[in-house]
Amino acid sequence: MQINGQAAIVTGGASGMGAETARHLAKLGAKVTVLDMNEAAVKQVAEEIGGLGLLCDVSSAESAEKAVAEARAAHGPARIAVNCAGVAPAKRIVGRDGPMALDDFRKVIEVNLIGTFNMLRLAAADMGTLDPLESGERGVIVNTASVAAYEGQIGQAAYASSKGGIVALTICAARDLARSGVRVMTIAPGLIGTPMLLNMPQEVQDSLAATVPFPKRFGQPSEYARLVQHILENEMLNGEVIRLDGAIRMAPQ
Template sequence: MKLDSSISAIITGGASGLGAATARALAKQGVKIGIFDLQEDKGEALAKELGGVFAKVNVTDEASVDAGFEKVRAAIGQERILVNCAGTGNAVKTASRNKETGKPEHFPLDKFNLIIQINLVGTFRCIAKSAAGMLTLDPLEDGDRGAIVNTGSVAAQDGQIGQAAYSASKAGVVGMTLPIARDLSREGIRVNTILPGIFDTPLLAGAPEKVRQALGAQVPYPSRLGNPDEYASLACEMIRNGYFNGETVRLDGAIRMAPR
């Protein structure tokens, strides 16, 4: 898919971090940008910077997602590109002892379900609705109607202590990548997933420098935190390269996460 001003894109979680870097990278190629996020101030500012449009969207709420697609499509047209970066995590052991009372307690199921709803169901909801819209488009010269990039995590394959919900949600994204690519293959819509390692995102921005350096030192090479622009570069290649389909790719400097 040639990236130019004839193409529209929607990036979920696009107001900061990996999503913002991807929005900027696509905009540099002339692509028209739509941003879904809950961070209204950051999203509006970035959309203004890029000449795009922002929609405040909660990916766990179907009406919110529908309204977001409607708003963005009215402004920049039906998207051919969807990049799913919206997501979150938590760290809770499956079962443990209360530090104060010593009594056993388990991972609250509502907190487990919330992570699944945001990271997995929210991703699928946006894929399904975006793909349905892409079906209304004529194929490009290369046969593409659209390209979708999802964000998993290395935790999908080597989750750490306390990451049961997060790892399950990201493993679900990995697990549905190939079936969805097969579902949409006859329509010329490609689907791929990136598994980022430890990246320099807002999640780590407030961490002490010693902590950031220690995390980067765990990476075999290069021994540093990943740069969101590196994620954006791979996302753009997955979109551009017409033979890139049904793949899940780690982007992690060869790290394999230890238990903690």
Template sequence: MDLADTPCLVTGGASGLGAATVRALVERGAKVAALDIDAERLATIAQETGCFAVTCDICEERNVLAALDSVEKLQGVPRLLVQCAGVATGARIVSREGETDLASFRRTIEINLIGTYTVMSHVAARMSALAPLDEGEQGVIVNTASVAAEDGQVGQCAYAASKGAIASLALPAARELGRFGIRVATIAPGLFATPMMETLPEDVQERLATLPPFPKRLGRAGEFAALALHIAENRMINGAMIRLDAGVRLEPR
């Protein structure tokens, strides 16, 4: 897919991996819309890049539909969807007090999995009505999982379950949407320098940076964005989950 002048949509576009993807797409000459629940950060990235910014809670279907209507009216139906919206939560199945936190589990699944599916399904429906491009391609969907989908640590059951489900979506979604010329792929980032990571103590961040075999550092958001754009441009990538992790395998704790 040629990204120049192409309508593209990024969820979670106000910070971290999403913001880096917005910047990369704008630099490539795409028409970019960014969705995020954080209105303040969204306004900042819009001012910085000139992207179309829409405040949206992806857990609310009506919000999603209204946001897509706004994007379509201004820029057209997105040909590329990159989904970076999500939360990282930590909670044990049984706490030290012997209790379970079902509310936290539900919230994580609702945002990371159901929110991702809601946006994907509605964007795919609109993509399916677009005129085909070269080789019949109509659109590309890139979802974000995590290496926790395969290497979930203690206290990550909710997060790992949500990201594992997103990873599992790629192949059946690609098989289903292939008849519309829509490709689906998933990126599973490892340890990246994002606002989520920056909430950890500095000594913890330094220790985590030593875990990858090579390069021994945290990933950069721009490296995620580069892969998302490559997936969009390379038609042979479809139905796959790609680990972007410098070879790291997370420890149990």
């Protein structure tokens, strides 16, 4: 797919990988709608790139449907959807205060997994209304998992479960949407230099970066964004999960 001129939706676009992806797609000529729960930050990113910034709770059908409708009214149905929205709280299954609250587990699943599916279903429905491109393609959806889907650490039961669900969803969704000419891919990042990591003490950052086989550093949000670009442009990429992790395999803790 040629990105220039296409409508795109990026969730979790107020910071980190989502914001960098929104910027990158805009530089490539896409008409970008950025969605996030941080309304002030998402509008700032949208203003920076000349796009549309909207408050959206991806775990809510009503909120997501409203946001997608507003994006459609502004830019037309999106051929590109990138799901970066997510939360990553850490909590042991059984801690000093007893078992993890079920609502804590549920919240992570609702935002990360149900939120991803919510946006996927809405994006795919809009893509299905578009005329096919010369190759028959109508759109591409890129989801975000994590290496925690494969090597969840202690305290990541909810997060790893949610990201494992996204991994499992990938091939199923790609097969399901193939008849519409919609591709579905997932990126599983490792240690990426987002605010969550970069706000840690420097000695902690250095210790974490040293665990990456090569290159011995955090990944950069721009590297995620460039991989999104390649996925969009390479039509044979479909139904697969790509690890973006420098060959890291996470230790138990």
